[in-house]
Amino acid sequence: MMKGCEVLLKHNSSETLSYNGVMVITTSPLVKTYTLQEFWDLPEPSDHSKLELIKGVLYMSPPPDETHDDAVSEVHKHLQRQIDQCGYDGTIYTPRAALWIDDDTYLEPDLMYVSGELKKRMKPNHRTTADIVVEVVSKSSAVYDRKTKADTYRAMKVRELWLVDIDMKEVEVRSFETGRTMVYPGNASLHSEVLPRIEICISNIFS
Numbered sequence: 280m281m282k283g284c285e286v287l288l289k290h291n292s293s294e295t296l297s298y299n300g301v302m303v304i305t306t307s308p309l310v311k312t313y314t315l316q317e318f319w320d321l322p323e324p325s326d327h328s329k330l331e332l333i334k335g336v337l338y339m340s341p342p343p344d345e346t347h348d349d350a351v352s353e354v355h356k357h358l359q360r361q362i363d364q365c366g367y368d369g370t371i372y373t374p375r376a377a378l379w380i381d382d383d384t385y386l387e388p389d390l391m392y393v394s395g396e397l398k399k400r401m402k403p404n405h406r407t408t409a410d411i412v413v414e415v416v417s418k419s420s421a422v423y424d425r426k427t428k429a430d431t432y433r434a435m436k437v438r439e440l441w442l443v444d445i446d447m448k449e450v451e452v453r454s455f456e457t458g459r460t461m462v463y464p465g466n467a468s469l470h471s472e473v474l475p476r477i478e479i480c481i482s483n484i485f486s
Contacts, residue, residue, distance in 0.1 A: 313337055315382050327342040328341055331385060331387060332385040333428075334383055340423060341419060347389075347445065351373075354441070358479065359371055367477075368396075369393055369394035369395050370398070386431060391413065392409060392410050397410055407435065408435050409438075411471065411473050413443060414440070416442050417445055438473050439452065439456070443484065445485070450463045450481055463481050464481065465485060466482065
């Protein structure tokens with residue numbers, strides 16, 4: 280059984296691949312790669328681990344625990360409340376809603392917000408990007424969420440990424456449009472460049 284988030288490898292030699300000018304993964308010509316259809320045909324892992332696909336390479340992360348689920352639930356609740364109060368349109372999607380592009384990349388964020396305007400620009404039943412993606416980060420998933428997955432979201436034209444750190448009890452907000460990153464500790468209120476009128480008290484997420 281794999282610990283943390285692992286890429287399913289045949290060999291540990293490597294080369295760097297680029298997608299849309301962004302270095303998104305380190306992989307090898309000897310790694311087993313999958314098309315989306317092959318990925319969708321895979322059986323569900325018996326331990327309910329999450330499978331994702333980046334440029335044909337399969338990644339597996341352990342099933343979330345209660346602390347992770349609580350954080351996702353709190354972010355969803357407070358973000359939805361702020362969207363409603365501030366008069367923004369759009370939808371918050373929960374697991375297992377996904378983003379996928381081309382024939383070889385498929386990711387399932389913990390949460391994502393898609394505005395009404397962006398939804399109109401995408402084909403029905405095919406989300407290729409999002410305005411905001413939320414990932415709840417733990418020690419076991421930190422490298423994957425902060426690097427591999429984050430760079431892939433940037434390549435997919437996601438506008439903003441929230442990294443909710445359940446160990447540090449803080450939220451890092453990365454604006455891929457401006458290149459700006461802000462880290463909000465537990466005594467601060469989160470602000471978003473995508474949704475500039477919202478304000479979420481970080482302590483509420485971890486209460």
